[in-house]
Amino acid sequence: MANGLPWVRMDTDTHDHPKVVEFIDEHGQRGLAAIAVWKFAIEYSGRHATDGLIKKAVLARIHGNPTIARLLVDGGFFETFEGGWRVKGYDEHQPTRETVETMAAARSERARAAANARWGNG
Numbered sequence: 001m002a003n004g005l006p007w008v009r010m011d012t013d014t015h016d017h018p019k020v021v022e023f024i025d026e027h028g029q030r031g032l033a034a035i036a037v038w039k040f041a042i043e044y045s046g047r048h049a050t051d052g053l054i055k056k057a058v059l060a061r062i063h064g065n066p067t068i069a070r071l072l073v074d075g076g077f078f079e080t081f082e083g084g085w086r087v088k089g090y091d092e093h094q095p096t097r098e099t100v101e102t103m104a105a106a107r108s109e110r111a112r113a114a115a116n117a118r119w120g121n122g
Contacts, residue, residue, distance in 0.1 A: 004049035004100055008042050009093055023075045030071060037064040038077045041087050049097040052090025055083055
């Protein structure tokens with residue numbers, strides 16, 4: 001696993017959310033492609049624990065381009081930041097890097113305690 005998690009939280013009704021529906025209705029196939037890039041950005045960020053930050057160099061890896069990114073900014077799905085974009089509201093719906101690291105440390109400590117209980121301290 002990279003630095004993050006092998007999963008992210010995704011609503012099962014994204015396809016039917018009024019903001020998404022209106023966006024796709026307004027922009028057609030470009031809008032649909034942009035929504036895919038937005039979802040890929042969330043997945044990438046979760047996998048690599050970037051807290052929603054997508055650097056310019058990463059955009060092509062998630063099947064995006066600057067035109068799509070601008071469309072996502074205009075639609076309220078991305079925010080610009082120096083060197084790239086940020087998934088708007090990422091930290092409201094996904095665990096942050098700090099949370100992921102805390103979870104990993106807790107898992108490690110539980111495993112260590114279980115091993116000590118089973119095999120002893122030596």
